[in-house]
Amino acid sequence: MSALDLARWQFGITTVYHFIFVPITIGSGFLVAGLQTAWYRTNKDKYLRATKFFGKLFLINFAIGVVTGIVQEFQFGMNWSSYSRFVGDIFGAPLAMEGLIAFFLESTFLGIWIFGWDRIPKKLHLASIWIAATGTLLSAYFILAANAFMQHPVGYVLNGAHGRAELTSIWKVLGNSTAVTAFFHTIPSAFLTAGALFAGVAAWMLFHNKDAEVAKPALKIGLITVLISFVLVAVSGDTTSRLMTTQQPMKMAAAEAVYNTKANVPFSLLTIGTLNGSHSVFQIGLPSVLSFMATGNVNGTVEGVNDLEKSYEQKYGPGNYTPNIPFAYWSFRLMIGFGALAALISFLALWFIRKGRFPRKAWFVRSMIALPFLPILANSFGWIFTESARQPWVVFGLFKTSTGVSPGVSAASVLFTMVVFTLLYGVLAVIEFGLILRTIKVGPEKTVERDENSKTFTMAY
Amino acid sequence: MSLNSFWFVTIAVLWIGYFVLEGFDFGVGILLPVVAKNQAERRAVLTTLGPLWDGNEVWLLVAGGATFAAFPEWYATLFSGFYLPLFLILLSLIVRGVSFEYRSKYGSEKWRSRWDLAITISSFLPALLWGVAFANIVRGVPLTKEPAGYIQYSGGFWNLLNPYALLGGLTTLSLFVSHGAFFLALKTDGEIRVRANKLGQQVGLVTALLAVLFLGWTMLGLTSKGGVIAGSVVVVVAWLIALAANAKGREGYAFLFSAIATAAVVVTLFTGLYPNVMPNITAGGPGLNIFNASSTHYTLGVMTWVALIMTPIVLLYQGWSYWIFRKRVSSSQISSPEVGVLDTVH
Numbered sequence: 001m002s003a004l005d006l007a008r009w010q011f012g013i014t015t016v017y018h019f020i021f022v023p024i025t026i027g028s029g030f031l032v033a034g035l036q037t038a039w040y041r042t043n044k045d046k047y048l049r050a051t052k053f054f055g056k057l058f059l060i061n062f063a064i065g066v067v068t069g070i071v072q073e074f075q076f077g078m079n080w081s082s083y084s085r086f087v088g089d090i091f092g093a094p095l096a097m098e099g100l101i102a103f104f105l106e107s108t109f110l111g112i113w114i115f116g117w118d119r120i121p122k123k124l125h126l127a128s129i130w131i132a133a134t135g136t137l138l139s140a141y142f143i144l145a146a147n148a149f150m151q152h153p154v155g156y157v158l159n160g161a162h163g164r165a166e167l168t169s170i171w172k173v174l175g176n177s178t179a180v181t182a183f184f185h186t187i188p189s190a191f192l193t194a195g196a197l198f199a200g201v202a203a204w205m206l207f208h209n210k211d212a213e214v215a216k217p218a219l220k221i222g223l224i225t226v227l228i229s230f231v232l233v234a235v236s237g238d239t240t241s242r243l244m245t246t247q248q249p250m251k252m253a254a255a256e257a258v259y260n261t262k263a264n265v266p267f268s269l270l271t272i273g274t275l276n277g278s279h280s281v282f283q284i285g286l287p288s289v290l291s292f293m294a295t296g297n298v299n300g301t302v303e304g305v306n307d308l309e310k311s312y313e314q315k316y317g318p319g320n321y322t323p324n325i326p327f328a329y330w331s332f333r334l335m336i337g338f339g340a341l342a343a344l345i346s347f348l349a350l351w352f353i354r355k356g357r358f359p360r361k362a363w364f365v366r367s368m369i370a371l372p373f374l375p376i377l378a379n380s381f382g383w384i385f386t387e388s389a390r391q392p393w394v395v396f397g398l399f400k401t402s403t404g405v406s407p408g409v410s411a412a413s414v415l416f417t418m419v420v421f422t423l424l425y426g427v428l429a430v431i432e433f434g435l436i437l438r439t440i441k442v443g444p445e446k447t448v449e450r451d452e453n454s455k456t457f458t459m460a461y
Numbered sequence: 462m463s464l465n466s467f468w469f470v471t472i473a474v475l476w477i478g479y480f481v482l483e484g485f486d487f488g489v490g491i492l493l494p495v496v497a498k499n500q501a502e503r504r505a506v507l508t509t510l511g512p513l514w515d516g517n518e519v520w521l522l523v524a525g526g527a528t529f530a531a532f533p534e535w536y537a538t539l540f541s542g543f544y545l546p547l548f549l550i551l552l553s554l555i556v557r558g559v560s561f562e563y564r565s566k567y568g569s570e571k572w573r574s575r576w577d578l579a580i581t582i583s584s585f586l587p588a589l590l591w592g593v594a595f596a597n598i599v600r601g602v603p604l605t606k607e608p609a610g611y612i613q614y615s616g617g618f619w620n621l622l623n624p625y626a627l628l629g630g631l632t633t634l635s636l637f638v639s640h641g642a643f644f645l646a647l648k649t650d651g652e653i654r655v656r657a658n659k660l661g662q663q664v665g666l667v668t669a670l671l672a673v674l675f676l677g678w679t680m681l682g683l684t685s686k687g688g689v690i691a692g693s694v695v696v697v698v699a700w701l702i703a704l705a706a707n708a709k710g711r712e713g714y715a716f717l718f719s720a721i722a723t724a725a726v727v728v729t730l731f732t733g734l735y736p737n738v739m740p741n742i743t744a745g746g747p748g749l750n751i752f753n754a755s756s757t758h759y760t761l762g763v764m765t766w767v768a769l770i771m772t773p774i775v776l777l778y779q780g781w782s783y784w785i786f787r788k789r790v791s792s793s794q795i796s797s798p799e800v801g802v803l804d805t806v807h
Contacts, residue, residue, distance in 0.1 A: 063562035067555040077540025088533020089756040097525035100771045103519045168674035406541040456796040461507035
């Protein structure tokens with residue numbers, strides 16, 4: 001494998017891994033803040049125990065999210081130096097803003113929250129988790145704005161002499177339509193992920209007769225969060241796909257394996273293509289649904305891969321502008337499928353637990369345990385889709401992935417770092433998963449009345 | 462001052478923030494096995510860092526992001542060039558963060574001692590490697606101008622391990638260890654405080670020696686600018702005050718002056734560098750400076766607004782968080798030190 005292939009693998013591995021933890025952090029930060037607010041308002045002990053218990057799960061997850069995020073900040077320079085030179089004038093700004101505006105806020109206020117129990121006034125302590133959670137939202141916006149430039153470059157001018165894109169309007173970059181829709185698609189899916197986690201954990205606790213006082217409200221909160229989020233994810237997903245059709249028609253065509261331009265296109269439930277991926281041989285679909293998704297009109301015309309390829313060759317010169325179609329097709333479907341399945345399970349579960357019931361059946365608890373994994377898979381496939389179906393471009397229409405790799409870094413170096421990162425990430429995943437299971441098994445702690453004058457720490461490393 | 466110079470200064474400020482703050486928590490991590498003798502003490506030592514280390518580390522992320530935004534050519538050449546050392550630093554920072562958060566989840570001796578070892582190693586490596594990296598930047602590295610027009614590092618890995626850079630690495634290592642000891646003496650009580658005070662003095666003397674050698678080499682061998690000489694004098698004077706204060710048990714002053722000395726080291730190195738950001742080891746060879754490595758005037762202007770508005774706010778609330786956790790931590794405050802968070806099953 002070449003340094004380019006290895007660098008792509010490394011980016012894929014480290015980024016998909018990092019993004020397992022990010023949505024859980026964003027969503028559960030707010031849910032924990034909500035629980036603590038409930039405790040602050042009602043002074044009910046169960047909400048305090050719920051805050052501390054889910055707070056613990058949140059922090060175990062947060063730790064890995066933070067440390068794997070450091071790699072994200074530097075690997076552009078390490079493995080993608082040509083890309084960094086090309087986009088640095090534009091791409092660096094949102095990254096620096098993310099650090100200065102969001103990371104400081106998150107890390108400082110989360111530190112205050114973790115170690116501030118019983119040390120600062122209750123109201124201030126509550127504010128600190130809300131501020132930290134808000135920090136995660138800001139962080140998400142800046143990084144999505146940076147990514148949006150890669151999907152749909154705006155607010156720039158090409159400087160041929162310098163061989164780079166240069167910023168002409170920061171407001172256009174930050175206000176990129178792609179960034180806005182991506183934000184409203186990503187944030188609800190983060191809430192969906194956290195809701196599913198809360199619900200799965202709570203259902204397991206109820207099944208094993210653990211602290212129903214904490215688990216019952218958590219189950220309901222989790223399931224309702226999933227359902228509301230799913231509606232928002234679906235609505236923003238619809239906007240996103242329409243935007244994608246105009247901004248990156250090839251991506252939409254690949255997602256649907258539409259080879260030839262036509263109107264009234266069905267949404268494919270199953271498409272079998274020829275092995276070289278040049279056209280489909282068999283298709284089952286929902287009539288006109290794709291046309292509607294892509295254009296908002298059942299009779300809308302969807303451009304096909306083959307026609308787009310021809311027009312791109314004319315526009316950008318000879319080359320291959322078609323992404324891996326089966327990969328795009330399946331990752332798009334798996335994203336929607338896993339997300340919808342999570343919503344379906346949550347919907348049914350809400351019905352089963354109506355009026356305080358709880359079905360003590362193996363099938364029920366098994367589906368509830370599977371629930372948290374579904375949105376995680378959906379999130380991963382969503383990003384795998386949107387990044388891989390943009391190929392061969394790293395910045396759409398401007399800069400190809402193959403020209404972005406660091407010319408001075410050998411394949412051996414990239415291979416070495418990739419292997420070590422992967423091994424380390426694997427070990428960390430096992431440890432983190434073990435800790436999460438253990439935390440759930442131990443369950444919420446009993447609240448201990450603290451002596452006002454006690455000098456011992458509520459929290460110590 | 463041109464925007465290019467302003468951003469050169471801003472990036473120096475970010476590195477000052479990073480070295481002054483994470484410098485002491487590297488030091489604390491390295492000192493962990495010698496300064497704390499039992500579980501309660503180890504937990505007390507790490508708890509001094511608890512609410513702070515993550516915010517300290519953000520200074521690095523912002524320094525990286527700001528370099529990317531303001532000097533993309535520097536960011537690209539530096540991080541693709543110093544590939545393996547940077548990789549080792551990233552690896553260390555990953556392991557370190559997780560170790561802090563996970564070590565007390567279980568009370569098991571084995572579990573904790575493994576994380577503690579990880580904390581020490583992962584604090585040691587970056588403390589050494591940042592010095593090696595910065596010394597190399599100041600010294601100059603082999604750079605070539607590629608046909609496509611950009612300037613690329615062409616020195617390989619072993620080139621980075623030259624005597625001057627290694628001396629730089631040992632200097633930051635020793636500096637951070639003493640800085641961490643002064644921090645612990647200020648932030649703990651009892652036995653730990655006494656040990657930290659003593660260690661601060663011993664390692665502090667070694668630091669003084671290394672700093673004089675390193676700065677002397679810089680002045681005599683690389684650059685004898687007025688700023689470098691003045692900066693070096695500040696480093697040495699501040700350091701001697703820190704040692705004197707520590708000897709008298711004036712912990713606040715010892716820490717304050719070791720912070721000033723650490724900041725002065727960064728100022729000295731950046732002054733030596735200016736207006737270059739990555740000079741060529743061969744005089745007259747292609748190199749990167751604040752003009753040919755920079756972003757456009759527009760981008761620098763945008764980032765200037767962001768920095769001018771946000772930096773005071775950040776300093777204010779980060780300072781406030783230090784104020785909240787200003788009290789000393791003692792091992793007697795750790796209730797049931799042998800018990801981990803997840804040990805008890807209800």
